[in-house]
Amino acid sequence: MIAISGSTVQLGLAFIFFLIGLLPHPARAAASEYTLSNGLKVIVKEDHRAPVVVSMVWYRVGSMDEVNGTTGVSHVLEHMMFKGTKKVPSGEFSKIIAQAGGRDNAFTSKDFTAYFQQLHKSKLPLALKLEADRMQNLNFSKDGFAKEMKVVMEERRWRTDDKPQALVYEQLLATTFEAHPYRRPVIGWMSDLENMRAEDAERWYRTWYAPNNATLVVVGDVKPREVLSLAQRYFGSIKTKVLPIRKPQEEPQQTGVRSVTVKAPAKLPYLMMSYHTAVLRDAERDWEPYALEILAGVLDGNESARLNRSLVRETQIASSTGVNYDSAERGPGLFYLEGVPSEGKTVTDLETAIRGELQKIINDGVKNEELDRVKAQVIANEVFERDSVMAQAHQIGGWEMAGLSYKTLDILVDKLKAVSAEQVQAVAKKYFSDDNLTIAVLDPQPLDNKKPLKEPEGLRND
Amino acid sequence: MINNFKWCCAILIGLFAGGGHAFAILPIQNWQTSSGARVYFVENHQLPMLDVSINFAAGSGRDTPAISGLANLTRHMLSLGADGLSEDEIAEKLADVGAELGGHIDRDRAGITLRTLSNARERGQALDIMSRMVQKPEFPEKVLDREKMRLVAMLKEAATKPESIAERAFYSLLYGSHPYALRTSGEVDSIESLKRDNLVNFYRAYYTANDAVVAIIGDVNRETAQEIAEKLTAKLPEEAASLPALPQVTLPLQAQNREIPHPATQSHILLGYPGMKRDDPDYFALLVGNYILGGGGFSSRFVEQVRQKRGLAYSVYSYFEPLQQKGPFQVGLQTKKEQADEALKVVRETLRNFIAKGPTERELTAAKQNLVGGFPLRIDSNRKILEYLSIIGFYRLPLTYLDDFVPRVEKVTVAQIKSAFQRRIDPDNMVTVIVGAPGAS
Numbered sequence: 001m002i003a004i005s006g007s008t009v010q011l012g013l014a015f016i017f018f019l020i021g022l023l024p025h026p027a028r029a030a031a032s033e034y035t036l037s038n039g040l041k042v043i044v045k046e047d048h049r050a051p052v053v054v055s056m057v058w059y060r061v062g063s064m065d066e067v068n069g070t071t072g073v074s075h076v077l078e079h080m081m082f083k084g085t086k087k088v089p090s091g092e093f094s095k096i097i098a099q100a101g102g103r104d105n106a107f108t109s110k111d112f113t114a115y116f117q118q119l120h121k122s123k124l125p126l127a128l129k130l131e132a133d134r135m136q137n138l139n140f141s142k143d144g145f146a147k148e149m150k151v152v153m154e155e156r157r158w159r160t161d162d163k164p165q166a167l168v169y170e171q172l173l174a175t176t177f178e179a180h181p182y183r184r185p186v187i188g189w190m191s192d193l194e195n196m197r198a199e200d201a202e203r204w205y206r207t208w209y210a211p212n213n214a215t216l217v218v219v220g221d222v223k224p225r226e227v228l229s230l231a232q233r234y235f236g237s238i239k240t241k242v243l244p245i246r247k248p249q250e251e252p253q254q255t256g257v258r259s260v261t262v263k264a265p266a267k268l269p270y271l272m273m274s275y276h277t278a279v280l281r282d283a284e285r286d287w288e289p290y291a292l293e294i295l296a297g298v299l300d301g302n303e304s305a306r307l308n309r310s311l312v313r314e315t316q317i318a319s320s321t322g323v324n325y326d327s328a329e330r331g332p333g334l335f336y337l338e339g340v341p342s343e344g345k346t347v348t349d350l351e352t353a354i355r356g357e358l359q360k361i362i363n364d365g366v367k368n369e370e371l372d373r374v375k376a377q378v379i380a381n382e383v384f385e386r387d388s389v390m391a392q393a394h395q396i397g398g399w400e401m402a403g404l405s406y407k408t409l410d411i412l413v414d415k416l417k418a419v420s421a422e423q424v425q426a427v428a429k430k431y432f433s434d435d436n437l438t439i440a441v442l443d444p445q446p447l448d449n450k451k452p453l454k455e456p457e458g459l460r461n462d
Numbered sequence: 463m464i465n466n467f468k469w470c471c472a473i474l475i476g477l478f479a480g481g482g483h484a485f486a487i488l489p490i491q492n493w494q495t496s497s498g499a500r501v502y503f504v505e506n507h508q509l510p511m512l513d514v515s516i517n518f519a520a521g522s523g524r525d526t527p528a529i530s531g532l533a534n535l536t537r538h539m540l541s542l543g544a545d546g547l548s549e550d551e552i553a554e555k556l557a558d559v560g561a562e563l564g565g566h567i568d569r570d571r572a573g574i575t576l577r578t579l580s581n582a583r584e585r586g587q588a589l590d591i592m593s594r595m596v597q598k599p600e601f602p603e604k605v606l607d608r609e610k611m612r613l614v615a616m617l618k619e620a621a622t623k624p625e626s627i628a629e630r631a632f633y634s635l636l637y638g639s640h641p642y643a644l645r646t647s648g649e650v651d652s653i654e655s656l657k658r659d660n661l662v663n664f665y666r667a668y669y670t671a672n673d674a675v676v677a678i679i680g681d682v683n684r685e686t687a688q689e690i691a692e693k694l695t696a697k698l699p700e701e702a703a704s705l706p707a708l709p710q711v712t713l714p715l716q717a718q719n720r721e722i723p724h725p726a727t728q729s730h731i732l733l734g735y736p737g738m739k740r741d742d743p744d745y746f747a748l749l750v751g752n753y754i755l756g757g758g759g760f761s762s763r764f765v766e767q768v769r770q771k772r773g774l775a776y777s778v779y780s781y782f783e784p785l786q787q788k789g790p791f792q793v794g795l796q797t798k799k800e801q802a803d804e805a806l807k808v809v810r811e812t813l814r815n816f817i818a819k820g821p822t823e824r825e826l827t828a829a830k831q832n833l834v835g836g837f838p839l840r841i842d843s844n845r846k847i848l849e850y851l852s853i854i855g856f857y858r859l860p861l862t863y864l865d866d867f868v869p870r871v872e873k874v875t876v877a878q879i880k881s882a883f884q885r886r887i888d889p890d891n892m893v894t895v896i897v898g899a900p901g902a903s
Contacts, residue, residue, distance in 0.1 A: 049508050050842035082760070091770050094760035099828050101835020103759075120838050150773030154728070158776055158796050162624065162726040265725050267618045303541075304553035312612075313549065319612045343615050373557045380560025380579050383511050387843045447622055447725055 032224035039212025053220030072188015172440035210241035279333035289327035297374035497671035512680035517573030520668035531648015545598035561588035580681035677851035721899035729802035737791030747882035756780025820880025
């Protein structure tokens with residue numbers, strides 16, 4: 001039994017354009033959405049430009065669902081998903097995909113864990129069959145687990161422990177959040193990795209890997225109905241699970257600036273700042289997250305945007321600057337600013353300068369030409385991203401995991417275009433306050449210190 | 463948190479890998495502009511956008527030790543002041559039409575890319591800026607001073623990072639006095655010494671019309687593409703004399719090992735040997751062979767031996783980077799300091815074993831299945847096709863390159879791979895760099 005929810009807006013239209021090839025630019029490609037009776041959501045977007053397909057299975061479980069003592073277990077499970085089932089021996093999954101001419105990989109974030117294959121369209125059934133198999137039949141042999149944990153610890157060393165700026169980011173999050181699980185690193189604390197057991201990963205798998213906690217996203221040279229029947233064939237018999245109740249774990253109101261310092265071998269200092277902000281919860285009614293996206297563009301959307309122009313090019317206080325804001329998250333939002341001071345300048349100089357730029361927007365707002373420039377990029381990007389099937393699948397999955405329907409993507413450009421200068425100034429005023437700010441700083445250490453530096457202890461709970 | 467290998471390496475080596483069943487391979491149109499630039503164009507109206515790149519034989523292979531970093535700085539400065547436009551005006555005019563400007567430099571090539579909407583207004587404005595940058599760069603002194611300072615800061619930072627330290631030592635040992643030894647980004651001393659005149663002269667010598675390769679894909683017709691190519695190249699410097707070829711690479715006569723202390727928790731290990739040229743007769747044997755050895759992700763021998771069997775590393779890979787002259791063959795991994803010796807031993811044994819015995823028939827079949835079956839993925843976006851056009855043009859590969867590819871991959875035999883690796887990679891005379899070596903603290 002297939003329960004179909006949603007519809008196939010504009011679907012035929014785009015397809016016919018392609019077939020007859022008279023009208024050069026298909027209207028914004030639409031996607032189709034279905035839900036199998038076991039709860040698996042299936043979203044298919046047609047893109048017939050090349051005979052390829054990308055298939056992604058997204059599980060709505062990531063580091064924000066973890067608890068102390070087993071941090072990093074979502075990511076460990078991601079690694080274990082390549083270690084075999086009853087039918088497919090360890091390591092074979094990727095080899096089978098490779099021999100079908102495909103590429104595969106996976107990624108874990110705060111909000112989700114996702115697996116993907118890129119293939120010739122004729123190989124889609126193979127990818128779905130293998131994904132359905134490892135959704136239910138994963139092995140957790142002690143020996144295989146122990147070896148993979150060594151790999152994960154190498155990954156942590158490579159990704160975080162030996163990268164000073166990554167340590168700063170890790171400490172920034174651990175300081176910005178006290179109650180919310182976003183404070184924990186996706187890869188997990190080293191001690192938790194050292195003490196991780198196969199049972200921990202297996203319990204995680206039994207708890208969260210279920211069709212009713214997953215979304216299958218397929219983008220490429222396919223027909224939605226055919227993908228639906230393949231999904232039904234391979235995933236249809238997998239049983240629904242009762243998922244644990246997810247508690248909100250809301251972050252209490254911050255009441256003053258927080259700061260943290262990281263010492264690590266490096267030459268240049270580095271500064272990261274974060275402000276608590278809103279994220280999208282109701283894509284139709286919310287407006288602040290759209291204004292924050294535009295604000296990020298005004299500050300850092302192009303080479304002549306405010307931070308680069310003022311701090312790198314004019315005053316030369318910074319050798320680089322950056323801004324990051326993502327309006328689609330399961331948890332609370334953050335607006336990040338970062339930079340490397342120029343030689344002879346300090347992180348304090350840079351922090352003062354960045355806060356000065358924010359204050360200018362709070363006081364004087366933004367110019368219409370700045371706004372138009374950011375919007376021109378939004379409009380162009382909406383076209384550019386259609387050059388990549390991977391990017392399209394990623395976007396759909398990411399929004400679904402954040403609890404926003406992929407259909408929101410259809411109104412996204414209009415919502416961003418509708419943002420006014422007053423709204424940009426209003427969100428700057430509301431969120432860029434000291435009580436809302438956390439600052440993390442890299443204090444560079446000489447390389448010839450005899451001992452490898454350990455992570456600073458005791459900084460996480462200041 | 464991608465559970466990755468260096469996929470980039472598989473792509474480097476595999477840039478032209480693939481082949482297509484009954485697949486109509488790209489219809490590439492090719493001509494010369496009135497100034498002598500070579501143009502490679504694919505007309506594609508599926509999306510209302512256009513990608514354009516222009517490349518020159520102006521990579522860091524043209525640097526010398528005294529001016530190391532000049533090629534990179536010259537390319538970098540193209541967008542920072544041109545034809546009366548300031549750097550901010552250039553950035554604003556591009557941003558106003560939503561255009562994306564990119565750049566590329568390696569040891570052979572340097573150039574810029576532009577992505578724009580194909581509507582006349584957006585396209586016209588974006589291409590106008592691009593053509594002024596390429597043909598009338600001004601290299602303003604004030605901006606140059608600032609950019610030199612930023613580069614120097616970046617290099618000082620890089621000097622603390624194990625991966626940068628390893629990479630620099632690797633190229634220096636592998637190439638000795640050959641210009642490929644020089645780091646593309648340059649050195650602190652050489653960059654500090656560079657003057658505006660250096661850039662102007664480098665630009666005049668290497669950004670010449672005869673050596674320009676223009677690649678275009680997207681929503682314009684042939685006539686418009688011709689106009690675009692003319693506008694981009696008509697006022698380029700004229701060549702005084704044809705460019706000298708880069709010198710040949712000499713092969714190392716003995717093993718060279720360098721251990722560099724570093725406080726990191728992991729050792730960064732690189733091994734290598736001069737590899738192959740872009741037009742190398744062993745290209746396909748080495749390409750397919752390397753897929754089996756260390757380019758094919760989870761299917762490769764290095765991953766099997768180092769990661770899957772022993773859990774010694776998160777990432778371990780090998781690749782060939784084919785260049786005008788012999789580009790590097792490189793094996794790389796990172797592993798906890800205490801087990802660096804063990805990991806290095808496994809890597810050396812795996813490599814020796816592969817060179818001595820070659821791959822198995824089964825491995826070869828699997829490799830071909832991937833390279834042939836995966837062909838469509840290599841040209842499934844305009845961005846990827848643009849890079850093909852640029853490479854085909856720059857290295858003067860035949861326009862039938864993609865059509866020839868599958869048959870040539872399919873023809874590769876176990877004996878050819880074994881022979882090619884035995885003739886080309888000498889495991890006794892390799893370069894080995896270990897940063898954060900266990901004994902060297």
